[in-house]
Amino acid sequence: MGQRIAPDNQEPHVPVLLAEVLSALQPLKGARIVDGTFGAGGYSRALLEAGAQVIAIDRDPNVAPHVERLRSQFPDSFEFVPGTFSRLDEAVGGRPVEGVVLDIGVSSMQLDEAERGFSFMREGPLDMRMAQSGESAADLVNTLDETELANLLYAYGEERKSRRIAHFIVAARANEPITTTTQLARLIEKAIGRKPGDAHPATRSFQALRIAVNAEFDQLVEGLFAAERLLPEGGRLAVVTFHSLEDRIVKRFFDPEKGGPAQSRHMPMTAAPERRWIKVAKAVKPGEDELARNPRARSSVLRSAIRSEAPARAVSFDGLAVPTVRGAA
Known part of the structure; x- marks a missing residue:
């Protein structure tokens, strides 16, 4: 996830914020680290080269060539478990773990494969399913009523013109189903227009549909609590997100007091809850050099923290x- 992928016969390019992720998970030599969002294996490779043992997880069957490459190069220190990072503690199977890294969102590998239907820049079926099973984006676009569709685009994509877009979609699908990425992208552009220099008008809507199709917020929350259950005192968690909604969830997970209501000075003081995470690092963003190498890193944010001795919370x-x-x- 968040990795720029080379053709299959080449090594993948460096994933975003790699040096910063490795630093957040130190010390690495001899440590067992869970890469909960394997993708093309960029983080896993770097962790293995730093001397760590890696248990990698991914629900996308298309990662198989990258899995086999690392398995052949690091047979004694690399293991892959198919599945979702929301259940990463189960995937580990009771083995001790010193760190977890999560790279949230769609990978460049998926964006660059037109047939996966993630990108409005490439003609392909309106799919967006990371696991390649279940309800697709086309199913949502063609079956949700206008209000439900508008609410989805607003909540998950922060699309302010969601009602107008939903109205155009419902009117268009009355004539024929919306089945391709470019068909939907053109329709959204027709609905809300496009100003020179602005991001493509379909950006937020495609984000919203992808999040809904893959239940990404549920996966993120479940994965964070799974890491809390899994990691012992002193264990390290590093999470890279790619938009503000995800980053806000991670920020409040690490420091729930910042998300709660302010305590009135007129009320008796209450004891602060036990902190499950300590040494919560400030948010880290890519520098100019990294952005020059990989413009897709521009919205990425790394947050990391260390597990305390307090017992894990219920989800x-x-x-x-x-x-x-x-x-x-």
Whole structure:
């Protein structure tokens, strides 16, 4: 995820914020690290080269060539488990782990494959399913009623013109189903226009559909709590996100007091809850050199912290500001 992928016969390019991720997970030599979002294996490779043992997880079957490459090069220190990072503690199977890295969002590998339907820049089926099973983006676009569709685009894509886009979609699909990426992208551009120099008008809508199709916010929250259950005191968690909604969830997960209501000075003081994460690092963003090498890194943010001795919490969405579709627009 977040990795720029070379053709299959070449090594993948460096994933975003690589040096910063490695620093956040130190010390690495001899440590067992879970790469919960394997993608093309950029983080896994760097971790292995630094002397770590890696358990990698991914739900996309198309990662197989990258898995086999690392498996052949690091047979004694690399293991791959197919599945979702939301259940990473189960994937580890009780083995001790010193660190977890999560790179949230769609990978460049998926964006660059037109047949996966993630990109509005490439003609392909309107799919967007990371696991290549279940409900597709086309299913949502062609079956949700206008209000539900508008709410989805607003909540998950922060698309202010969601109602107008939804109205255009519903009118268009009455004549024929919307089945391709470029068909939908042209329709959105027709609905809200495009100003020179602005991002493509379909950007936010495609983000919203992808998040909905893959239940990405649910996966993120479940994965964060799975890492909390898995990591012992002193264990390290590094999370790279690619838009503000994800970053806000991670920020509040590490420091829930910042997401809660302010305590009135007129009320008796209450004890602060136990902190599950300590040494919460400031958010890290890519520098100019990295942005010059990989413009897709521009929205990435790294947050990291160290596990305390406090027992893991039960999974809860409270206080994490997870967007909800119901009544959003």
